[in-house]
Amino acid sequence: MDYSQPLPLLPRIAISIELLSFYRVLFERSCDAVNALAAALKTHYARQGFQSTDAYVSLYIRVQE
Numbered sequence: 525m526d527y528s529q530p531l532p533l534l535p536r537i538a539i540s541i542e543l544l545s546f547y548r549v550l551f552e553r554s555c556d557a558v559n560a561l562a563a564a565l566k567t568h569y570a571r572q573g574f575q576s577t578d579a580y581v582s583l584y585i586r587v588q589e
Contacts, residue, residue, distance in 0.1 A: 566576050 569576060
């Protein structure tokens with residue numbers, strides 16, 4: 525193999541395999557975090573007196589109009 529650019533004498537960044545593995549697991553579980561945040565926001569706004577609807581209720585209201 526012929527490299528046109530010389531290799532650096534000192535690497536500028538190093539990432540461990542364990543960190544990449546952790547990042548993958550974190551990415552896979554991020555959906556759970558988004559759902560937890562959405563549920564917490566729904567509860568918070570409900571306690572403040574705001575009503576929230578899901579897609580089914582919104583569709584039902586539009587059909588009734």
